[in-house]
Amino acid sequence: MAQAIGHDAPSDIVIDRVPAPSQAEFERRYLHASQPAIFTDVVPRWKAWGRWSRDYFRQVWGKHRAQVMLTSGRNVQYDPNRSYAFREMPMGEALDRLERGSEDGAYLMLPLERYLPGLLDDVEVPSYCNARPGFRTRLWINAADIGTPLHRDFSENLIAQVRGTKQLILYPPEAAHSLYAFQRRSPVPGFSPVNAEVPDPVRFPRSVDARRVVVTLHAGEMLFLPSRWWHQVRSIEPSLNINFWWAAGVYEKIIRVAERLGLKASV
Numbered sequence: 001m002a003q004a005i006g007h008d009a010p011s012d013i014v015i016d017r018v019p020a021p022s023q024a025e026f027e028r029r030y031l032h033a034s035q036p037a038i039f040t041d042v043v044p045r046w047k048a049w050g051r052w053s054r055d056y057f058r059q060v061w062g063k064h065r066a067q068v069m070l071t072s073g074r075n076v077q078y079d080p081n082r083s084y085a086f087r088e089m090p091m092g093e094a095l096d097r098l099e100r101g102s103e104d105g106a107y108l109m110l111p112l113e114r115y116l117p118g119l120l121d122d123v124e125v126p127s128y129c130n131a132r133p134g135f136r137t138r139l140w141i142n143a144a145d146i147g148t149p150l151h152r153d154f155s156e157n158l159i160a161q162v163r164g165t166k167q168l169i170l171y172p173p174e175a176a177h178s179l180y181a182f183q184r185r186s187p188v189p190g191f192s193p194v195n196a197e198v199p200d201p202v203r204f205p206r207s208v209d210a211r212r213v214v215v216t217l218h219a220g221e222m223l224f225l226p227s228r229w230w231h232q233v234r235s236i237e238p239s240l241n242i243n244f245w246w247a248a249g250v251y252e253k254i255i256r257v258a259e260r261l262g263l264k265a266s267v
């Protein structure tokens with residue numbers, strides 16, 4: 001099992017760990033307040049709970065195409081000039097690579113609508129995001145101790161952990177300046193050059209004291225990660241999760257206008 005980040009300073013950012021609230025309560029306490037929270041009783045109700053495992057994906061979906069990011073050592077390969085290196089390969093081959101754990105290992109990251117639409121039958125898409133503008137979903141399967149770099153998304157996000165444990169280092173949206181966010185015109189505008197696991201006081205002094213919270217997401221839990229919250233993620237155990245993105249607030253308005261104009265927009 002990989003080491004969780006120890007000794008993080010106590011944070012004033014409190015993350016509720018609660019059963020999923022009603023739609024109105026979710027909007028009031030979390031969505032409109034841009035407040036992350038963990039919901040504890042959603043994933044255990046799904047067919048996926050108890051069904052999804054690496055063996056299941058190998059046996060049932062092994063011949064289907066999968067999209068992977070390549071890994072290198074303990075991290076996903078990522079070049080700030082070009083973002084991630086994606087490849088396509090059969091799911092069985094991707095899982096073999098993931099298990100070999102060598103250089104050019106695989107971190108599966110599949111847009112379900114494009115690759116495995118049938119898989120959505122195994123989950124109940126939460127009402128908070130179901131059929132909302134900009135709805136998209138991804139399946140993530142990765143080995144223990146693999147990390148993805150610090151970045152933010154404009155979509156709202158629900159991250160549902162079906163197997164294993166992930167650790168997320170979260171910074172609120174206003175941390176962009178402290179995190180030396182890449183400029184809008186860069187190839188990776190939503191990313192930060194800071195490594196949140198070991199903030200570098202020489203290269204990125206503002207990052208050292210940036211307000212943040214470290215969250216451990218266990219199998220069976222679902223994290224609401226509001227739009228524009230910065231996150232750097234590491235799997236503590238072999239991990240299998242699904243996430244749902246959708247647009248709310250100003251991004252929802254942008255998508256609705258784009259739809260009226262016949263344009264395809266996503267955030």
Ligand SMILES: O=C(O)CCC(=O)C(=O)O
Pocket residue numbers: 140147148153157159166231233234243
């Ligand atoms: O789980 C990960 O490694 C990254 C997840 C992520 O970036 C996301 O859900 O937006």
